[in-house]
Amino acid sequence: MRYDIVIIGGAIVGSSVAYHLREEGFAGSIALIERDPQFSHAATTLSCASIRQQFSIPENIRLSQFTLKLFRRLKETFGADADIGFREGGYLILAGEAGLPILKANHETQVAEGADILLEDAGQLARRFPWLSVEGISAGAYGRSGEGWFDAHALLTL
Structure with a gap:
């Protein structure tokens, strides 16, 4: 054949x-x-079947955004029963003093690409996540939307 x-x-x-x-x-x-x-x-x-927009280069961010659009229109594209169990729950990427310049530069790139990423200092992080020890943490980048986890097997078998 x-x-x-x-x-x-x-x-x-x-x-x-x-x-x-x-x-x-x-x-x-x-x-x-x-x-x-x-x-x-x-x-x-x-x-771990996850999607995030917290990358350092625009192409990876755009690829995630492209995939996110597909996830959000699964039922429209594949039918009412299409469900991959996608749960939005943002990534939290932390940095100490040495990693802070990279975290900030990445955040600028992410925001420029339209990603919903919030950059917070240690005090803000402690208020948002009271269970988190911020000792040695200078800042964190938190994905407010467009990041999360899904059932990869369900996606492959649509």
Whole structure:
């Protein structure tokens, strides 16, 4: 059998490539080859299955934002039963004095890309998260929205 495109690996990257080829109008034949069709041993399903926008380069932030839009329209795209259990709960990335310049620079990049990331000093963090010891912490970046966790197996089997 002949195919126009053969994708080796059907977990999140391979499945995404096949899906987006169709979305962009590719009409040729696509073979998606996966040795573990239940995804029992796939890195995707064994990962922490999370999404964040707290990166240092714009391209990674944009990729997360692109994925977030897909997550937010799953039912519209895949039907009323499409549910990956996505729960927004932002990442908290902390920095001491030495890491503060990097945290601030990353935050500037994230905000410039439209990410909903809040930069707080140790006092603000202690008030927001009273259980958190801020000893040695200079600041933290907190994702107020657009970050969280999901069921990767549910995503792969939509």
